[in-house]
Amino acid sequence: MTVQQAAVGGEELEVWIDQDLCTGDGICAQYAPEVFELDIDGLAYVKGPEEELLQARGAATPVPLPLLTDVVDSARECPGECIHVRRLSDGVEVYGPDAE
Numbered sequence: 155m156t157v158q159q160a161a162v163g164g165e166e167l168e169v170w171i172d173q174d175l176c177t178g179d180g181i182c183a184q185y186a187p188e189v190f191e192l193d194i195d196g197l198a199y200v201k202g203p204e205e206e207l208l209q210a211r212g213a214a215t216p217v218p219l220p221l222l223t224d225v226v227d228s229a230r231e232c233p234g235e236c237i238h239v240r241r242l243s244d245g246v247e248v249y250g251p252d253a254e
């Protein structure tokens with residue numbers, strides 16, 4: 155299945171989680187279960203294109219366009235302030251604690 159990726163100003167976006175700050179409350183997995191999931195270690199991770207959990211810390215995954223709002227809401231509501239959405243092209247954060 156081809157998934158249209160989210161873009162800001164025509165730029166593709168990806169999302170990653172800083173597990174060092176994750177509180178494990180699961181808000182992200184409630185907002186966007188297609189993108190986020192809690193692992194057995196109690197921390198949230200992003201999922202890959204086949205919905206597999208990307209268990210490497212800080213692993214990034216593309217943001218599908220239909221899920222952009224859910225992903226952005228997750229980043230805004232994340233109590234750990236540890237969900238980062240960045241442009242693929244230059245790595246600049248567009249949503250999240252390091253966004254300008």
Ligand code: SF4
Nearest residue numbers: 176177180182232234
């Ligand atoms: S919302 Fe943030 S702190 Fe909560 S589980 Fe998701 S990544 Fe961790």
